[in-house]
Amino acid sequence: MRPLRSVLIANRGEIALRVVRACRELGLRSIAVYSDADAGAPHVRAADVAVRLGPASASESYLRGDHLIEIAVAHGADAIHPGYGFLSEREWFARAVREAGLIWVGPPAEAIAAMGSKTAARTLAIQAGTPVVPGTTTPLRDAAEAEALAAEFGYPVLLKAAAGGGGKGMRIVRGPGEVAGALESARREAQNAFGDDAVYLEKYIEGPRHVEIQVLADAHGTCLALGERECSIQRRHQKMIEEAPSVAVTPELRARMGAAAVAAARAAGYVNAGTCEFLLDRHGAFYFLEMNTRIQVEHPVTELVTGLDLVQWQLRIAAGERLPFTEPPEPRGWAIECRITSEDPASGFLPSTGRVMRLALPTGPGVRWDGGIEVGSTVGLYYDPMLAKLIVHAPTRAAAIARMRRALDDLVIDGVATSADFHRRLMDDPAYQAGDVDIQWLEGRLPALLAATPDAATTRRIAVAAALLAAHERPGTVASHARPAAGAGTPPTDGASAGAAVVDGGSAWWQAARRDGLGGS
Amino acid sequence: MRYVVTVAGHEVVVEVDGTLVRVDGATVEAAIEGDVASGRVVLTLDGTRYPLRVSPGAARGAYTIGSAGWTVPVEALDERRRAIRALMRATARPSGPTPLVAPMPGLIVRVHVRPGDVVAAGQPLVVMEAMKMENELRATAAGVVRSVAVLPGAAVEKGTVLVALDAPGADGA
Numbered sequence: 001m002r003p004l005r006s007v008l009i010a011n012r013g014e015i016a017l018r019v020v021r022a023c024r025e026l027g028l029r030s031i032a033v034y035s036d037a038d039a040g041a042p043h044v045r046a047a048d049v050a051v052r053l054g055p056a057s058a059s060e061s062y063l064r065g066d067h068l069i070e071i072a073v074a075h076g077a078d079a080i081h082p083g084y085g086f087l088s089e090r091e092w093f094a095r096a097v098r099e100a101g102l103i104w105v106g107p108p109a110e111a112i113a114a115m116g117s118k119t120a121a122r123t124l125a126i127q128a129g130t131p132v133v134p135g136t137t138t139p140l141r142d143a144a145e146a147e148a149l150a151a152e153f154g155y156p157v158l159l160k161a162a163a164g165g166g167g168k169g170m171r172i173v174r175g176p177g178e179v180a181g182a183l184e185s186a187r188r189e190a191q192n193a194f195g196d197d198a199v200y201l202e203k204y205i206e207g208p209r210h211v212e213i214q215v216l217a218d219a220h221g222t223c224l225a226l227g228e229r230e231c232s233i234q235r236r237h238q239k240m241i242e243e244a245p246s247v248a249v250t251p252e253l254r255a256r257m258g259a260a261a262v263a264a265a266r267a268a269g270y271v272n273a274g275t276c277e278f279l280l281d282r283h284g285a286f287y288f289l290e291m292n293t294r295i296q297v298e299h300p301v302t303e304l305v306t307g308l309d310l311v312q313w314q315l316r317i318a319a320g321e322r323l324p325f326t327e328p329p330e331p332r333g334w335a336i337e338c339r340i341t342s343e344d345p346a347s348g349f350l351p352s353t354g355r356v357m358r359l360a361l362p363t364g365p366g367v368r369w370d371g372g373i374e375v376g377s378t379v380g381l382y383y384d385p386m387l388a389k390l391i392v393h394a395p396t397r398a399a400a401i402a403r404m405r406r407a408l409d410d411l412v413i414d415g416v417a418t419s420a421d422f423h424r425r426l427m428d429d430p431a432y433q434a435g436d437v438d439i440q441w442l443e444g445r446l447p448a449l450l451a452a453t454p455d456a457a458t459t460r461r462i463a464v465a466a467a468l469l470a471a472h473e474r475p476g477t478v479a480s481h482a483r484p485a486a487g488a489g490t491p492p493t494d495g496a497s498a499g500a501a502v503v504d505g506g507s508a509w510w511q512a513a514r515r516d517g518l519g520g521s
Numbered sequence: 522m523r524y525v526v527t528v529a530g531h532e533v534v535v536e537v538d539g540t541l542v543r544v545d546g547a548t549v550e551a552a553i554e555g556d557v558a559s560g561r562v563v564l565t566l567d568g569t570r571y572p573l574r575v576s577p578g579a580a581r582g583a584y585t586i587g588s589a590g591w592t593v594p595v596e597a598l599d600e601r602r603r604a605i606r607a608l609m610r611a612t613a614r615p616s617g618p619t620p621l622v623a624p625m626p627g628l629i630v631r632v633h634v635r636p637g638d639v640v641a642a643g644q645p646l647v648v649m650e651a652m653k654m655e656n657e658l659r660a661t662a663a664g665v666v667r668s669v670a671v672l673p674g675a676a677v678e679k680g681t682v683l684v685a686l687d688a689p690g691a692d693g694a
Contacts, residue, residue, distance in 0.1 A: 454591040463526040463533035468553040470582040470597035
């Protein structure tokens, strides 16, 4: 096997930086790649060398598998780490990397293919004995068949139009007496809406949580489940907060879910880090959804409660190392992650753009920042809006929530609207604090969270402060020159490194203020 | 000086008289140290000090202020500037059809019109992509295209003018 000494990182942003750091700590040479939009990005400066890929658009840069392999070969890389997103779950790319004689830091192409589509993964899971949401694969013939199946799956069940969409032709059936009537109306509605009255039946999952199991497998037959992550706080199927462990998972359930995940992974011939996603209903029954054949965005919460460096283990497994343990560690303490995105809650979570003018990062015990921005970073529209992940670890869930509140209070990002304040509101929510959530909870709670305003005393203090600042700013006072012209600030691009505790762009403001004061530009 | 301060949608009247401030019917001794440029200020109210985070907003008197887990946009307007603003709002009357502006940041996918085209109200002018969805932007009123400011592939910020329109019948159209 080829020795692993250098790694090309086929990604950008925080995950590229995360992989560079792991390489550095393992004594591996790192090769970054960048699009024209990322030429000055932190991951480019952090790596040992960085190579241009192409124009800003992802299809001309980070998605150019052919270029990535050419660059890897030309610069003497032994391996390619794909990160998440982009080409990380493309079977053809994993295959092409292997065929070029390089090591793929991820599962074999065959395992990616086996888990590649939801239907293929479902078939594989059924064969491995991993539970899936019970359902029919052919249209229902009549009410008698529907009743028989419902009795087998257990009520409640869901009738679903084959042509489905928008809730049309959909009925929740809670008992045998309702089946015939519900089937008739679902068919009629489906016929009217889609011109097709085919209706399927599946088990209806009540109050489902999204709980996933981290799997880590070496090439020597060891395959371990490293516990669960709770990812039910979602908006439009995008996770906003992740935790490990989950309030809904007991040690006994953890062991059963872990065994189910390992069975599915083994059936796919899985090696390296991967994640099995499950729906967990309020009665403790769980159902396999799919397997993500890559490192996950939310891997840090598992790292904090297990003490394992998953990205380092990805590289060590790719190099042929054996896992040195045969039992997964018990989770220790509680970890929470907030995905800080450049989405503006005040304007319906539309992506915001701009330049980071000031950045103060929270530090202190149990606080971790996996970020891809620094002062001067331009936040554009070419890539994913996730700027960074703020992760905390504490002995208990309540202490972790308190720590996250404190960390969010300490976080300052000026220049781009972010989701940070929304996360801060979530930490104060009683239902969130009680862990009483499911995957639909956040959507229902959004209006109240967005309408929340500060208490009267805070409002009064802010109002007085604004009035005093405005009074100081009146013409003829010194402070009237303090405001930079909109967009005129040119922050230093050689700002302190992203790893520094507090990165202050004060000099940029000062420069802008000075320009303003001198009447220039 | 009397200020009307808008804090997260609430209006608070603050009267500043030297070191005294009248707010919500109470008079307190108030002072602020530091300035906007430093990003941090300290507000003192009757001897109690409150550290606040602050960054400048888009206009004079506008700030974003952070306190106790909240970061909120605020605007403090004195009487004179309030009067000017009211006046501008009353007299600001569009001289023709309003230009088409980007309602959000995004990428221009298609431009349906060229200068000189006569367009009807509701007619699609530009398609832009934002949040992975294509959005059709339509003319709010009938008019004649004066100029097109963007090409497909361009990334635009919120508020960018995309298409300028003249009133129908202008330039003999």
